[in-house]
Amino acid sequence: MQIWAIQTLNSLALGGLLFMLSSGFALIFGLMRIANLTHGAMFMIGTYVAATVVRAGHNLLLAALAAMVCVAVLGGLIERLLLRRLGGNSQAQVLATLGLSFVAADVCLMIWGGDPIPVQTPTFLQAPLHLFGLSFPAYRLVVLAIAIVVGLLLYLLIERTRLGAMIRAGVDDMAMARAAGIPASLLFSIVFCLGAALAGLGGTLAGPIFNAYPGLDAEMLPLALIVVILGGIGSLTGTFFASFIVGFIYTFGIFLVPDLAYVVLFLPMVVVLAFRPNGLFGRSFA
Secondary structure (H helix, E strand, O other), X not given: OHHHHHHHHXXXXXXXXXHHHHHHHHHHHHXXXXXXXXXXXXXXXXXXXXXXXXXXXXOHHHHHHHHHHHHHHHHHHHHXXXXXXXXXXXXXXXXXXXHHHHHHHHHHHHHHOOOOEOOOOOHHHXXXXXXXXXXXXXXXXXXXXXXXXXXXXXXXXXXXXXXXXXXXXXXXXXXXXXXXXXXXXXXXXXXXXXXXXXXXXXXXXXXXXXXXXXXXXXXXXXXXXXXXXXXXXXXXXXXXXXXXXXXXXXXXXXXXXXXXXXXXXXXXXXXXXXXXXXXXXXXXXX
16 A cells, blocks of 8 residues: 555656646747747756755755756747747757757766766655655655645736736737737747746756756656647646646556556557547647
8 A cells, every 4th residue: 555655646746847847848839839849958957956056055945946047047048049030930949949958968967977966855854744554755745735836826827917818818829919019029038938947946846856867858858748748738727637647657657567658658648639639628728
């Protein structure tokens, strides 16, 4: 019973991390129609920045803030200096972001080396929680709680603020949104930085679970792509539920049939898309 409970909690924690990574990806793609393949690298950079800050003697909260700011600035520079110049050329944008992801991986390898860098779990979260006769890693419960809070805040941002109304208008019809006076250029920059910051936050929270290591981007990006496609392009609600679905399938797939983990992961996605080509929740931000 204990092992099943732990695997369930691991699935929920992975789902939370995937949501923080995939929600930014979904926002960027839904608004800007850019498949930002540097998003996995941003997640990894967030993990490395957090590891550096923690190793310098600071707490994980400060590490999260540093990672979010650093990755958001990096995302803003990529959007302003590169992707904006390639506006309207989706193939060039995909190739450029793919190339940048390889560059980022090599730069991280050059700066931090090839050995995994552990990120210490906060002291007050190291002791397990005991519920119903079972022990649960406290940190993973906190990751799950943070993911839910982030999801609620994003929902309120999209549904209850002027910025959210502009984002929804841009997703539905960017040409009409421009005609209505929405500053598309500024909106693109804000959304790209927000998506990058969410990836940085996810990378920070992943540090105590995965550590910072080369290849983390290549491991997380395919999962994020599956989440966005399964949940529905541009759907924040779909991204939230698909993140936990993928988290469960991937975690239990590795646990039960490690040799077929990716088969178990991709096959349900293929089946869903065969019957719902737009994903589980289509393209709306509902």
